[in-house]
Amino acid sequence: MKSFIKILVIVLVMVSFTSCADKNGKNYQYMPNMYESVGYETYQKVDFLPSGMEAGIPVENTIARGKMPYKFANGPEGKELARLQLSPLDSLNTEANLAVGAELYTIYCGICHGSKGDGNGNLVSREKILGVPNYSDVGRNITVGSTYHTIYYGLNSMGSYANQLNEEERWQVSEYVMKLKQDLTK
Amino acid sequence: MKKVTYRNQFSKVLGVSLLVCLFFSANLFSQDETTSAGDAVKGKSLFNQNCAACHSLAKKMTGPALANVETRLAEEGLDKEWIYAWIKNSSGVIASGDAYANKIYNEYNKAAMTAFPTLSNADIDDILAYTAAPPPAPVTPAVATAVTTGDAQANGLSNEIILGALVLVFGLLVMMLFMVNKTLTRIAEANGIAVEKEASQKRTPIWKAFVKNQFLVLVSVIFLLLSGAYFAYGWMMQVGVDQGYAPIQPIHYSHKVHAGDNKIECKYCHSSARVSKHSGIPSLNVCMNCHKSIAEYSGNPEGPSAEDLANGYTNEFYTGEIKKLYAAVGWDEENQKYTGESKPVEWVRIHNLPDFAYFNHSQHVSVAGIECQTCHGPVEEMEIMQQFSPLTMGWCINCHRETNVKVEGNEYYDKIHAELSKKYGVESLTAAQMGGLECGKCHY
Numbered sequence: 001m002k003s004f005i006k007i008l009v010i011v012l013v014m015v016s017f018t019s020c021a022d023k024n025g026k027n028y029q030y031m032p033n034m035y036e037s038v039g040y041e042t043y044q045k046v047d048f049l050p051s052g053m054e055a056g057i058p059v060e061n062t063i064a065r066g067k068m069p070y071k072f073a074n075g076p077e078g079k080e081l082a083r084l085q086l087s088p089l090d091s092l093n094t095e096a097n098l099a100v101g102a103e104l105y106t107i108y109c110g111i112c113h114g115s116k117g118d119g120n121g122n123l124v125s126r127e128k129i130l131g132v133p134n135y136s137d138v139g140r141n142i143t144v145g146s147t148y149h150t151i152y153y154g155l156n157s158m159g160s161y162a163n164q165l166n167e168e169e170r171w172q173v174s175e176y177v178m179k180l181k182q183d184l185t186k
Numbered sequence: 187m188k189k190v191t192y193r194n195q196f197s198k199v200l201g202v203s204l205l206v207c208l209f210f211s212a213n214l215f216s217q218d219e220t221t222s223a224g225d226a227v228k229g230k231s232l233f234n235q236n237c238a239a240c241h242s243l244a245k246k247m248t249g250p251a252l253a254n255v256e257t258r259l260a261e262e263g264l265d266k267e268w269i270y271a272w273i274k275n276s277s278g279v280i281a282s283g284d285a286y287a288n289k290i291y292n293e294y295n296k297a298a299m300t301a302f303p304t305l306s307n308a309d310i311d312d313i314l315a316y317t318a319a320p321p322p323a324p325v326t327p328a329v330a331t332a333v334t335t336g337d338a339q340a341n342g343l344s345n346e347i348i349l350g351a352l353v354l355v356f357g358l359l360v361m362m363l364f365m366v367n368k369t370l371t372r373i374a375e376a377n378g379i380a381v382e383k384e385a386s387q388k389r390t391p392i393w394k395a396f397v398k399n400q401f402l403v404l405v406s407v408i409f410l411l412l413s414g415a416y417f418a419y420g421w422m423m424q425v426g427v428d429q430g431y432a433p434i435q436p437i438h439y440s441h442k443v444h445a446g447d448n449k450i451e452c453k454y455c456h457s458s459a460r461v462s463k464h465s466g467i468p469s470l471n472v473c474m475n476c477h478k479s480i481a482e483y484s485g486n487p488e489g490p491s492a493e494d495l496a497n498g499y500t501n502e503f504y505t506g507e508i509k510k511l512y513a514a515v516g517w518d519e520e521n522q523k524y525t526g527e528s529k530p531v532e533w534v535r536i537h538n539l540p541d542f543a544y545f546n547h548s549q550h551v552s553v554a555g556i557e558c559q560t561c562h563g564p565v566e567e568m569e570i571m572q573q574f575s576p577l578t579m580g581w582c583i584n585c586h587r588e589t590n591v592k593v594e595g596n597e598y599y600d601k602i603h604a605e606l607s608k609k610y611g612v613e614s615l616t617a618a619q620m621g622g623l624e625c626g627k628c629h630y
Contacts, residue, residue, distance in 0.1 A: 131238030
């Protein structure tokens with residue numbers, strides 16, 4: 001009987017040890033001062049800032065370094081004006097730009113618009129998102145400028161991709177979209 | 187064995203009931219087809235192709251809900267000709283000063299409807315026939331989900347019952363054994379046979395014998411020290427390592443559903459991994475790129491798997507998580523508008539290198555072209571995200587020793603590659619030979 005109690009105690013102790021191993025908690029650290037950053041980490045909670053965290057929205061009426069404001073407004077009127085804008089990318093470098101554009105298109109656009117731009121991406125064929133237009137749609141008459149406008153602001157159900165792609169990348173994708181349109185109307 | 191056949195039977199029942207449901211719903215469809223002028227089936231595909239981006243049958247999206255739009259417009263005194271004109275060139279109708287057209291245009295935040303000059307009148311008739319057909323959706327899924335949830339509960343319950351019964355039987359057996367033993371001893375005593383208990387002779391206790399044998403003591407002390415050192419080393423090496431860390435997140439985001447089932451690229455959401463040090467946690471507007479349109483989880487066509495159901499990952503569960511996203515981002519589903527009242531989602535960061543180690547995502551993702559899965563594991567199969575790699579220095583260095591630097595098409599490496607490969611006498615250089623083991627590369 002005594003040995004039974006001893007075994008029970010040992011088992012209990014072991015169980016209590018293993019139950020402390022929790023996938024939800026972080027492990028111990030040797031010297032937390034060297035592990036934890038002194039500066040504010042991305043997305044860290046910061047009480048004194050207006051948003052309550054490190055990440056915030058740009059201050060009004062300021063322009064971030066390396067960014068240029070877009071001259072066309074959101075909405076149908078701005079889009080009509082943007083339609084006439086040409087791509088500012090170097091036309092001698094088209095090959096390289098299209099290659100980058102294709103890569104980015106596959107990541108950000110192909111999931112809905114399809115790898116050929118026919119509006120049959122994976123999300124569409126799985127019927128998650130419907131009504132994605134074909135680039136060669138005559139009623140839409142997309143141009144490189146209007147494509148850029150749509151990527152910048154989004155349109156109806158499509159969101160803005162301005163935070164995922166920078167200015168040059170947006171133009172590269174727009175040029176690639178025009179290439180897809182050309183291939184589709186061929 | 188029993189349990190498995192039982193489960194199969196259930197899935198069979200499920201399959202048959204689903205088939206029945208589908209069969210009946212198909213019947214419903216065919217009946218409607220005959221009554222309306224246009225072809226509802228053709229209309230459905232046209233609707234999905236052209237209209238569904240902004241319109242749904244039952245609820246408001248960017249544009250109004252379109253169920254029975256023809257009869258609704260007829261009540262407003264607008265005939266089919268008006269609908270043809272509107273669909274083919276809505277801005278023209280608005281410009282002509284049509285009262286209803288302007289009312290709708292202003293009601294929906296002046297979102298201009300795309301012109302569809304390519305649609306013929308017959309096409310529009312088909313679409314109208316589809317919108318007039320009562321949406322059969324609410325009937326079938328309700329039945330199907332009721333069956334599936336019942337199935338899950340029944341499965342869980344039956345497992346518990348079986349386990350309980352087993353425990354009960356085991357307990358009974360033990361009790362019976364004791365009782366039999368007792369009665370047997372009693373019978374033996376009654377018959378005058380003394381049951382021998384183990385003779386407790388005076389022997390030298392085992393620990394005294396052990397102490398006397400000095401060689402044995404030495405060996406066991408060394409053994410104990412070594413094994414103690416082994417375990418202590420093992421324990422100390424895992425301090426600060428968070429492999430397998432899988433915290434509960436405020437919104438149950440399933441990488442399996444997004445990256446696995448729907449094959450969304452990692453870099454779609456973690457776009458900064460391409461261009462910056464961090465692979466950021468995406469802001470909620472990235473979620474809304476798709477979830478503006480996807481308000482409900484419909485899952486795979488074959489329905490949730492038995493494993494998902496056992497974990498409680500039903501379609502309703504996922505839909506509830508999407509509603510959490512809407513609440514956080516301040517999206518008013520009813521009016522398809524942002525309310526402006528948002529609150530940040532406090533995601534729990536999983537991968538975190540110590541502050542004294544420098545790591546740059548873009549260097550690995552864009553320059554070296556390493557797959558995300560190399561370090562983060564099969565994320566597309568993870569229902570709950572967890573840390574796959576130990577993220578220790580040894581782990582980093584191992585990879586740098588084994589991986590060749592990707593020099594093709596990168597002018598930056600041309601010269602250094604030519605010189606170093608001559609120096610080492612090899613064709614392709616590993617990251618380590620390129621200086622990937624220098625302390626200052628990561629610690630400064």
